[in-house]
Structure formats: C-alpha cells, structure tokens
Amino acid sequence: MIEKQWKVPWELIEVIEDIRVTLQSLQGNIIHIFREGNTVVDALANEVIEAQNTKEKQINMDNSQIPNLRIRTRRISRQ
Structure with a gap:
C-alpha cells in the first residue's frame, strides 16, 4: 500500500x-525482510517495553548499523 x-x-x-x-x-x-530477520528488532522492542520505568535508555547503532539497547538502571559509584 x-x-x-x-x-x-x-x-x-x-x-x-x-x-x-x-x-x-x-x-x-x-x-x-523475512521473519527470521525480525528477531533482533523483536528483542529490542521487548526490552524497551520492559524498561519503561528505568531512568535512562539509549539505542545505539554499531558499525554494521545494527541497533543495540543500553539501559542504565542504577548508578555505580567509583571509589
């Protein structure tokens, strides 16, 4: 369409x-794209849905333009 x-x-x-x-x-x-190609996208979408209450979310693209998701759930203090 x-x-x-x-x-x-x-x-x-x-x-x-x-x-x-x-x-x-x-x-x-x-x-x-065939169904098998949606595996990564489905996993990322599920991560975003589950992480709705986190403070910080970031989706990055690697050199191959494949997305990856980074979620910060807590602060790590350095000593």
Whole structure:
C-alpha cells in the first residue's frame, strides 16, 4: 500500500499518506525482510517495553548499523 502496489482501503488512506510523507521527508525506504530477520528488532522492542520505568535508555547503532539497547538502571559509584 505504501509503495502503491495495492489499493488502500478508504479507512487507511490518511494513515498511509502520512507514512508516505514521513518516509519522503526522512528519505527513507521500505524493504522486505523475512521473519527470521525480525528477531533482533523483536528483542529490542521487548526490552524497551520492559524498561519503561528505568531512568535512562539509549539505542545505539554499531558499525554494521545494527541497533543495540543500553539501559542504565542504577548508578555505580567509583571509589
């Protein structure tokens, strides 16, 4: 639907158009990925949901552009 390969149902027209505009402004693109490729993303999403009450969250990208999540739950004092 976003790539105009399928007809958009009337109830989703505004949402799809917002997604298209956002993708264009971010110069983003959409690619297909098999289910096995979503394992890391699913794990990161679960970590973020579980860490909603932590004080500090940070998502970083490594050299391969693979995201990793850093959550600080307590301060470690150095002596």
